[in-house]
Amino acid sequence: MLSETLEISRTPIREAVADLIKEGLLVQIPRKGFHVREITESEKEQIMFLRLSIETEGLKKLVPNITKEQLQSLRKIVSEQEQEMLHNDPVTYIELDQIFHRQILSFANQNLLEQILQEMYNLTRLLGHHALMKEGRMAEVIQEHKQILHALENNDSSKAVQLMERHLEITKSNVNTEKDNS
CATH class of the missing domain: 1.20.120.530 (GntR ligand-binding domain-like)
Structure with missing residues (x-):
């Protein structure tokens, strides 16, 4: 969906998401997607x-x-x-x-x-x-x-x-x- 909206291939989207996960800003929820990490x-x-x-x-x-x-x-x-x-x-x-x-x-x-x-x-x-x-x-x-x-x-x-x-x-x-x- 994001790839279509931004009119770019999926690869840069995957790389950006991977970077955000690595930096601790996104959390992956299996079978649901991602959400912004909450700070305790x-x-x-x-x-x-x-x-x-x-x-x-x-x-x-x-x-x-x-x-x-x-x-x-x-x-x-x-x-x-x-x-x-x-x-x-x-x-x-x-x-x-x-x-x-x-x-x-x-x-x-x-x-x-x-x-x-x-x-x-x-x-x-x-x-x-x-x-x-x-x-x-x-x-x-x-x-x-x-x-x-x-x-x-x-x-x-x-x-x-x-x-x-x-x-x-x-x-x-x-x-x-x-x-x-x-």
């Missing part, structure tokens, strides 16, 4: 714990060494997020959100932590879509990112960490709220 409450807690630990550590390492060019790069990402919000493109918006968070780790030379965050990318992306369902959340995220940038500009490590913790806690609370409403 325990997994949500673990993801948020790991993100909080990884990202606050990255900020602690970055603050004393951040350059003007790195700050400009992070500002550019946030600016692009604003544009995607105005264009009502949540997919690109979330991709930029992920880039913002990974870029902090990259600039902090925390390559292993960045790699771990990248491996969690798909699961956090699923959570990100749910967290953005709240009216006005996209604009709130941009403001939270700008506050983190301001703390980085002022070389205020404790403030940057505090703001990242708050940012991730709000995201976690929005994920849980969306789940409760569904």
